[in-house]
Amino acid sequence: MSASSLAGWQRVPQIARRMLERFAWVAPRTQEDAERFALLGARTILPAGDIKTAAAALPVDQAMLDTLRTKLAGRSIFLAASTHEGEEEKIRQTVENLSADYPEILTIIVPRHPERGHAIAQFFPHAAQRSQGQFPTGKDTVWICDTLGELGLFYRLADYVFIGNSLPGVKGGGGGHNPFEPARLHCAISTGPLTQNFTDAFALLGPSVATVTNGNELAAWVKRMHTNTDLKHDAMDHAKKAASVSMQLIVTLAARILHALKT
Incomplete structure (x- = not known):
């Protein structure tokens, strides 16, 4: 209304x-x-409550998830999800900052538009590309996953997630992406300040989502999550709980509709 x-x-x-x-x-x-x-x-x-925020968790290829968990065992995973042009250069700052202190952290970059994989590789010339069938080695710090329909896979692998289309300078003016997707899969979440397309969703998740404005701030957030397990789990638990509220809305409405049909 x-x-x-x-x-x-x-x-x-x-x-x-x-x-x-x-x-x-x-x-x-x-x-x-x-x-x-x-x-x-x-x-x-x-x-x-908004039923548009209520949905099942993103699907996953369980066999591939098991394979990657084996291949990446011992690595902490930072996921830059649904990035847009103008953000990867800042994420390169994040990677350089993280690699100096925590080389065990693997950054996975999933561009919103997979065809941009080659352009992103210019910022990370030695990175493996998933579209080419490549997997990262134990010494790699970046993996470019330029494929479609696999965010459910990478959210399940990730310890810390940055949601793209949100940093200042992003092409198109930003607007963010749906934060409930990583929240439902128990991720610690960060975003840039440009989230106008999902204002209500980010408001519902509240302080469980960190806001950063550049690559160094993003690196600092990942480091805090990486070195403070309690802080990380608090953020993950709060986000998942907030996301579950929207799922309860569906249950409530369905029960009321069924009751109305019986009376």
Whole structure:
């Protein structure tokens, strides 16, 4: 219920009230929506929640996941997920910073558009590329995973995740990507400040998601997570709990719909 829709219905309040009084219940997307429906006469209003944020965890090829866990055993995984043009150069700063102190950390870069793999390789000339069937060696610090449909695989491997399309200077102005995907898979999460396409989702996850503005700040965050296990697990647990709230919304709505069908 947008502000303009509210204003329109308020011009015919009796019609709005008679219509909404016939609803068994209203499931508002936000608390602001709930207040607007109440103003118009809705009687039973459920707790706010957006079903667009509720989805199953991303799928995974279990055999490949098992293979990679074996190949990468002993490595900590930092994942730069869904990166866009203008971000990989900053992630190179992150990698250089991390490698100096923690060479056991492997950075996996998954570009939003896999065809950019070759361009990204210019920043990391010795990195293995998944599109070429290459795997990182024990000494590699970067793996470019320029493939489609495998974020579920890499989120399950990752200890720490940066969500791309969010750093200042990103081509297109940024906007972020869906933070619930890594949250559901129990990741520690960071993002740049440009998250306007997923404002509500990031607000729900709150302080469990760190905000960074450049490569060095991103490296500092990874180091904090890497060296402070309690801090990392607190961030992971908070994010997963917040994401699970949206899943409970589906359960609640389904139960109410089934009850209505029986009565």
